[in-house]
Amino acid sequence: MRRIFFCAAFLLLITATIAQAVELGDKFSITPSVTVQEVYDSNIFKQKNNTTDSNLNGVPDFKELFGDDKMSDYLTIYALKLDLDYPFKKHRLNFEANKDFIRFSHYDDQNYENESLSTDLFLNLGMGFNFNPRYLYKNRVISRQNNSGRPNDFLEQNTIELNAGYEAGNWKFVLGGNQTEYEYDIRTSLSRDVKNYKATLTYMFSDINQWYLKYNRRKFMFDTTAAANDNHEDDILLGASMVFGGDNLLKMEAGHRWKTFGHASGRDFGSLVGNIKLSHQFSDLSMVTLSYERLTEVSYFRNATYYVENSVNLDFVWQITSKISNNWNLGYSLYDYKETTGVSATEYLEYFKAGTGLNYAPHENIQLSLSYEYSLRDANLDLRKFDAHQVVAGFSISWK
Numbered sequence: 389m390r391r392i393f394f395c396a397a398f399l400l401l402i403t404a405t406i407a408q409a410v411e412l413g414d415k416f417s418i419t420p421s422v423t424v425q426e427v428y429d430s431n432i433f434k435q436k437n438n439t440t441d442s443n444l445n446g447v448p449d450f451k452e453l454f455g456d457d458k459m460s461d462y463l464t465i466y467a468l469k470l471d472l473d474y475p476f477k478k479h480r481l482n483f484e485a486n487k488d489f490i491r492f493s494h495y496d497d498q499n500y501e502n503e504s505l506s507t508d509l510f511l512n513l514g515m516g517f518n519f520n521p522r523y524l525y526k527n528r529v530i531s532r533q534n535n536s537g538r539p540n541d542f543l544e545q546n547t548i549e550l551n552a553g554y555e556a557g558n559w560k561f562v563l564g565g566n567q568t569e570y571e572y573d574i575r576t577s578l579s580r581d582v583k584n585y586k587a588t589l590t591y592m593f594s595d596i597n598q599w600y601l602k603y604n605r606r607k608f609m610f611d612t613t614a615a616a617n618d619n620h621e622d623d624i625l626l627g628a629s630m631v632f633g634g635d636n637l638l639k640m641e642a643g644h645r646w647k648t649f650g651h652a653s654g655r656d657f658g659s660l661v662g663n664i665k666l667s668h669q670f671s672d673l674s675m676v677t678l679s680y681e682r683l684t685e686v687s688y689f690r691n692a693t694y695y696v697e698n699s700v701n702l703d704f705v706w707q708i709t710s711k712i713s714n715n716w717n718l719g720y721s722l723y724d725y726k727e728t729t730g731v732s733a734t735e736y737l738e739y740f741k742a743g744t745g746l747n748y749a750p751h752e753n754i755q756l757s758l759s760y761e762y763s764l765r766d767a768n769l770d771l772r773k774f775d776a777h778q779v780v781a782g783f784s785i786s787w788k
Contacts, residue, residue, distance in 0.1 A: 415474060415476060418471070419787060420787055421468075421787070422467070423465075423466075423783070424783050425783075426465075429461060430776050430777040432463075432492075436770065461494045463492060469484070470485045471483070479511050479512055480509075482509075484505070485504070487502075490502070504524070519552055522566075548566060558593070561588070564586055566584050567581060567582070567584075580608060584604065587603045597630040601625070602626075604625075605620060606621040625661070626642055626643060636667065639665045643662060647686065647694065660682060661682055672707075673707040674705065676702070676705075677703045681698075683699075695723045699720065702717065702719075704716045711749050712748050714747075717741070717744075719741040737766070738766040742762050743761030743762065744760055745758065753787060756783055757780070757782040762778075
């Protein structure tokens with residue numbers, strides 16, 4: 389499948405390059421792009437160096453995991469992207485293909501490739517009705533930056549999604565669902581399907597101001613564990629998006645998540661979830677955004693527990709000239725592990741990050757970039773701690 393995908397994407401990329409993304413007809417367009425990045429990372433696998441911890445049952449140290457004690461490395465990343473867009477009448481068809489080649493300088497046995505393919509079709513059926521089928525395929529490396537000692541694994545993901553909508557006046561209703569199949573090359577015992585059902589009711593005061601009520605259910609199906617096939621998750625969220633004062637944009641969601649384990653009710657839990665994002669535009673050239681998010685997820689690191697994640701991010705974008713822009717970001721996340729019946733969860737993780745970037749576009753189809761980020765993870769388990777410096781220089785060209 390990977391070889392077929394790459395050949396098809398490569399042929400499309402060559403065809404589009406020759407055509408230089410000339411629009412076919414008045415609307416159909418093909419846009420290929422190529423990005424090359426050179427990365428230096430002081431802690432390439434995000435590990436604490438040469439440490440074992442009895443609380444983690446004697447997990448191998450850094451050298452045992454990766455065969456060397458060199459923590460830093462250089463990466464070269466080649467990314468190919470192809471985008472096809474065709475708006476016709478009141479409908480739209482979009483196709484996107486991506487292929488990434490990741491190459492290590494020192495740890496060349498860790499080289500890998502990621503790929504994805506997606507299609508999105510929106511059909512306006514008239515009388516306020518619309519239909520939106522989607523398909524997504526991904527094949528990517530997982531378990532690379534962990535301290536579990538597992539070998540590298542590929543995860544193949546296939547998602548089919550169907551959405552139907554109806555609009556009448558200021559009201560909009562969307563009903564839909566998707567099914568995702570996950571297949572692992574090595575850990576086949578974790579292969580699973582996830583079915584997602586959702587419904588959203590929206591009231592629009594204007595094109596930019598709206599309130600909505602959202603319900604979402606996820607059902608988990610495991611191939612090898614029939615008893616676990618009654619796991620499901622329910623979310624109810626109330627959200628809003630509004631512009632006020634002319635230069636301020638506020639987006640927010642708040643609600644509750646219930647996680648139910650039918651085969652092991654002692655693991656059931658519920659928690660508040662939500663997010664809020666406030667953006668202020670100082671001028672046409674600069675904007676600052678403050679965001680907060682609270683999530684609740686099952687912990688696979690500590691079996692039969694769950695964690696609550698609280699994240700805060702501050703981002704600033706400054707368009708210095710028409711060709712040069714600068715961005716800064718600060719972030720903090722806290723993962724607090726909670727107990728369920730008979731399981732102790734005394735762990736917490738804290739993430740800090742700070743970074744800046746500079747982008748230069750000498751031409752509308754060419755972009756040069758340079759960025760730096762510092763990241764730090766603190767924890768009450770010594771082995772989970774690390775810090776890292778990362779510098780990325782990039783070049784991107786597209787044909788529009």
